[in-house]
Amino acid sequence: MKKLFIVLAVLSSLCGVAQAQEKVPVLSTQELASDCKLPASPESRSFCVGYTTAIYDTYLATRHPKRAKPFICVKQPAPKRDVVIADFVQFAQANTMLSDKPAAGVFLGFLAERFPCAK
Incomplete structure (x- = not known):
């Protein structure tokens, strides 16, 4: 029984190492x-x-107003979603050095540039 437990522990640790090395x-x-x-x-x-x-909803839900000042401020009435998405596509095409970067971070940066907050 003790040997079985040790074997299972070793196998589970090896599985954990394999999963940790897996690139998502x-x-x-x-x-x-x-x-x-x-x-x-x-x-x-x-x-x-x-x-x-x-991406935008996550930004809104996770930003704590007392600890992190907003960096995206969409004035109302907000532009149409299709307009913002088309602007993002143009932004991505104009900034090819960002094409291999994670989309979520670049999209947040685009929104911050497109909808800056008043200083």
Whole structure:
């Protein structure tokens, strides 16, 4: 019984090491811009809208107003979603040095540039 426990412990630790070394693929800016480019298939359009909305919603939900000043301030009435997404695609195409960077961070940077907060 003791030997079985030791064998299971060793196997589980080896599985943990293998999982820790596994590289998790992250969506690149180029991939997101490609999915967001018009005309898009219904699947690409849905993915683009869902992904970009999730990035912004996560920013809103995780920013603590007392500890972290906002850096994205969308004035109301907000522009149409399609306009903002088209602007992001142009931004990504104009900044090719960012194309292999993670899409979420680049999209947040784009939003900060497009919708800066008053100083």
